Amino acid sequence: MSTDTVPPRAGEPWPSASPEEAGFDAGRLAEAMRLMQSLETPWPLDLQAKLEAGFFEPPPQNELIGPVSPRGGANAILLRGGRRVASFGDTRRVDMTFSVAKSYLALLAGIAKADGLFGSVDDPIRETVDDGGFEGRNAGITWRHLLQQTSEWEGTLFGKPDTIDRNRVLGIDNTGRPPRDTTRELGAPGSFWEYNDVRVNRLGLSLLRLFKRPLPEVFAERIMAPIGASQDWRWEGYRNSEVEVDGRMMRSVPGGGHWGGGVFIHAEDQARIALLAARDGIWGDLRLLPEGWMAASLEPCALNPNYGFLWWLNTGRIRTPAASEQAFFALGTGGNVSLVEPADDIVLVLRWVDPARLDDVVSAVRGALAR
Template structure:
């Protein structure tokens, strides 16, 4: 069987072993053109400074006191990434084993954990009210009708404060080019009924993370390691950090609730190669070779357009109508983290691209250069 014939079955071996390298021409790419695409990704560097803590503390996301940092922050590295075809590496640039913050890429990882909770029967139906299983005072009154689907699609309109951060911080924002929440507008916005309004809101995503912690009754990083990262052979260099004030009690035990991003520090710190493994798993409908990691159909459900925001699924960005990235296929979907941390998954062409610290304004150019490099 040739490399191309078994491309749809191949998954990389555990970290530390040789990941298959495929020559660009064997994978259907013009070598010179693909080299240019990799060069673009490496040289089109994000405008973000190396000192991420200073950027956050300086009020990039919001002004004081809402911008208080609660979790670990680390300086960023240089641009790096890799492109997979059929699971094999066809291009790589920079230090792809450099562990860095990923910001909102972690939201898509929460979506994977939600799928595991559904498969385990810990969530009976994503359209049931969260408060039917999570009885911690967070789903009463206005919040009582909120379902798991609402939280996964960012349509919950959850109202409240969590770990010292109010949902009002992210309420009525605009989104920047790389999905960064820009400072709140001067006008207030009245809350809508759950499910009727889409808004990118980190506090509400963190409320989902806490709710998943309560149904698993285990810290999410432990579940993520056991059920996803170890089965796909990831390294042991990644970590998922919480906040200094995000310890909660579950079953009489203290546990750290982790955020779905690095908006106020914390979140997932990981390298590009481990991210590529996760993206490959998502693009293969939760299968790793012949082993099923995610429930059958979970990724298809995750990629279904949200009624009030067709460019968004279950914490994954979609390319419906090729509106997000015109150069990518309409079937492509993305895990996006501010600052240029992007996982691009194209199941139609069996492609996975991971870019770290690319200028978000150049991401479509990178995708275009990859697609045009196909021989």
């Protein structure tokens, strides 16, 4: 099966294949799609009520400072070889995507590196970003540290202190660790892995300082337009996230919807982005990400081998046993998944499908392949 197929520009028919042409057993694939449809997330349609009820933090730390919209129903799109094989639901419904946006920040970091805006991922950020955020104990923080969530950055950004997410250790053994939000003594940069939205937002602000342009503009120009995405998506900041850059006020955008804001997008555009990642940053005859960036992004973090540069990995097939060890994911809370399965040249985008059943979904899809 060719791995060169990419979708055309927005509004034109997506190259498609029947299940049989794509190497699936049609009956088993239909069963897999029905399974997905039956597994809608338990999250309510009213996402604002969910967040205001303290899903992430109790009041007052959970104050929303960005826009929130109700979610739609479960939907999904499956690609193989870049061709559309199956889908269900409204795959053009624009919805919040939460932490899937973190992986999009990693793509922008790759573009910044390609543009020479920083040298090495192991360079201290203070060498190119001089805004007071990387002084004192933060002076040794590198791009790698922020991209791998090991920075131990200390501070408050847009009214949210990093302590909100202290000891938030998703995806690794939490045995013996104190509860989340418990104050702990910070270590040196690179000494502790912690899933921390405030620090991811510090990365977003740092990239804004480098590009000297709002990140949604850069993302639209360097990623979304070349891959033929729609103009339906948006990347929202916070009401208090405007900063001055070279005498102009620009809004910094977050890597999630933790406190509102973030990327609002539909499954079809997400499938294009995931396919770009699957193709090593190449789209047709265009190289959009620097050579080697995706490989670096998918190297396991020493402190959490199931995490790369803001992409979730499947090292040891621990996160999703039904997927291959080479599989990687952009994951957003509530059941938002962009899965790349290199072993089978599959891209699967799930919206509002119960994340607790992801392994069952992957098992059903891979089990439908006619081997």
